[in-house]
Amino acid sequence: MTGSLGGHDRRPTRRTLLRGTAAAIGITAGAGLFGTRAAYAVSFYNPFAGYPVTGTWQDHLNDGSLGGIDFGMGVGTRLPASGGGTVRNIPDNGTGGHTVTIHHDNGYRTQYMHLSQFLLADGASVGTGGIVGLSGGQPGAPGSGSSTGPHLHWHMIDPNGVRIDPLVYLGGGSGGGLPKTSTEQDGEPGTVFWQRAQRWLSIESGYTGPVDGDPGANTYAALQRNLRDHYGYAGPIDGEPGPHTWAALQRLAAAHGYTGPIDGEMGPNSWRGVARFLNQDRWD
16 A cells, blocks of 8 residues: 555656646736736745845845845756746946846846856746756846845846836745745645755755755755655665655654655655645744
8 A cells, every 4th residue: 555545656757857847837817906917926036035035125225226125045056937938138237247137028137146167058948947048146246236245136127128026926925935835735746845845845854955956966965965854764865855855754744744654755745745845834
């Protein structure tokens, strides 16, 4: 028997883990006073929710800037696109240094500043979550502009050319909160599930990658560290999850309503238990 009440659960493949991506970012908002803008907003996300905000929108206004959000991160951090579009690279863009602008189909633009390196050609297309460059900001380094320390500056520009706060646009306020994962209901781990997992692991287990919902070796290594520290995992911290990793994750799930066997075979009921843990407000 396995973790499912209705049949044999299979250990998830990468395809299974990411199956919820389209549902997570492709929802169409209902009609209403703000229906049009909401329909746009759900195709975007905050890739930097796991990083500390070192400069708020108001901080920038107080300093005479047109606005922006600064996220503290080490030089060379990979920068995912908050939404799909066409990339325009602006080398040495004044005080902003190396700047990536993503032109979105809805007329909005995303700008990341103080990059240390561009990774896509000027005019290239990028999908949501695609890596457009590497962060910078080290004072005096090429591309850092007027930065006084390693970080990323992020703002958006609306179709009228007005700079806007991306966290307000996304509906998370200045806190950039994450939505709850539907995995608690459907047992299918998708993008939001893994974003919340990455947020948890960034707080508790030293994960420093993007909160993009695309788990890779760094996400899994942080997961293994957490499971080693709290749920009896005794295997290697190698970023390659196997039955021992999943069995430890089932022990976490068992603390949140999962009642199936601890057999290292993740299935819908196992994922639901993990999702109940991840849907706690502290991981928003």
